Amino acid sequence: MKAIQVKQVGGPEAMEVVELPVPQPKANEAVVKLAASGVNFIDVYFREGRYKAPLPLIPGSEGAGIVTAVGGEAKFVKVGDRVAWAGVQGSYAEYAAVPADRLVPVPQEVSDPQAAAAMLQGMTAHYLSHDTFPLKKGETALVHAAAGGVGLLLVQMAHGIGARVIATVSTEEKAKLASGAGADDVILYTQADFEAETKRLTGGKGVDVVYDSVGKSTFDKGLNILRPRGMMVLFGGSSGAVPPFDLITLSQKGSLYVTRPSLMNYIATREELIARSGALFKMMVAGKLKLRIEHTYPLAEAHQAHRDLEGRKTTGKLLLIP
């Protein structure tokens, strides 16, 4: 089969197309023929070595396709099932071996590209808005990078719940996308200070929750615009890692909460994985959640997909089609 391999960590060019044997399933695994593979920042982190994995590695941590073989002890799936997954390395390939308990069924109404595009970012938006801080109607959420992959989905879900959404974006074009997704107010942080703007928009009260995947450049100001007892949900660090901070800041600024969640802890059991992906697919089928697939690339152009992603000009999902 064809696959993308990283033999040495580095730039996008470190990803090469190679010919490898189709993987055989271990006892608890299934082999899936990939129809679409999602491109994510975590793939970049593994490629460049910021996150460590044994080399050579096949990048890619989400995909959708059809089960072609199952291991002797694999439960939950059979040959021919349409499935999707997130959080298992190796999806930049024609076939991937995945622990069977990580595969979720994909309903007929959801296409392979839609399923592959939804797994990581969709489930992330879902756990953030439904579990990490279960948003309620009437609450106000600040969503940073609101036109980003998770951002656009998070805005739609928060809006769907009935929360007021204040979004931050970097350009007019992205502002339009965030508004289109349901943001009530959009702050162009390149033109206006989001701290002052958020205070003004909330009449000085602040927001109930900040969803922050930007990190270093937004964290401190984020604490200043939380209402007393509000929550900072830090779920990424696209501007760099937040440095260690003094906890007394949290009490001084109003008995605040901070959490640093990751998706794997919110799909830790099969039961939760199935419930979360099921809820997500249901929203998509009902037309309540629109996924923006910006571009699809042939597998061999994975390096171009990474260049585009790292250039931060994309506002929707990038997919590889093996």
Next chain:
Amino acid sequence: MKAIRVQHTGGPEVMELEEVPVPKPKPAEAVVKVAVAGVNSIDGYFRDGRFRTPLPFIPGQEGAGVVVEVGTQTKTVKVGDRVAWSGVLGSYAEFVVSPEEHLVPVPASISDEQAAASMVHGLTAHYLVNDAHKLKAGETALVHAAAGGVGLLLVQMARAIGARVIGTVSSDEKAQLARQAGADEVIVFTRNDFEPEVKRLTEGKGVEVVYDGVGKATFEKNLNVMRLRGMLVLYGMSSGPVLPVDPARLSEKGSLYMARTTLAHFTATRAELLARTSALFGMITDGKLQVRIAKKYPLADAPEAHRDMEARKVAGKLLLIP
């Protein structure tokens, strides 16, 4: 009137009994004849200068007594009302002046001593289990310093909710008190490391919530005894302030939450203050909450009260009787 005054910050000996004029109320204030004043660790922080306030000052944040004079614009209290308060500096005196919105009515079923003893610790325990982390039946809570002022009340409230309570204490005598208060398990941390003990007692799962007023000494191990997505509520720092925290540790340890809380943010509105005190006094009246008064001192013995408090040998509340 007689009052304890601090002319310059320092050890317990800087608190001197002096003769000072009875305070006069501003328009929205009331003057209260103090029947009982509570002794709290925060009084020590103001006395030794860790927390700042203009000098000279009269220490003490908490008490109970009878209104003897009201300002011209007071609305909620009148002369003769039995009241209690917290967060009003100047309570180590025969009379204290307080903004009327800090004064709460004390029902006839509650003694002055019970009222004064329960304002800071009782309201703290109440917001910790009901709001900072809303404890539910079947959850497991780790309560540090379980025989301390807040601890003994927190254990009783957590138990009444139906949670499983694991307490940590420093001595066998305190262990007995924590058990009497309803702790299911008590760890004498001077003999047993609480980290492996909590893991053992929860079969490796960890606890849903840690209530920690200790701070520095317990912080690191706390992160290892929480279940996935568990909550650390830091409400004090009796062992010193926690060192700055890298938020990435929260995701490494399982998408944990952290809050650093103070009572003022949980009694910020008059409505919330009244609701919380009324719930607290209701529990005391119904016999569901025992307030343990460890020792009473005449006002002049405030230095001795602070010495006893800071030696960490007392289990329960210390009171000054002017």
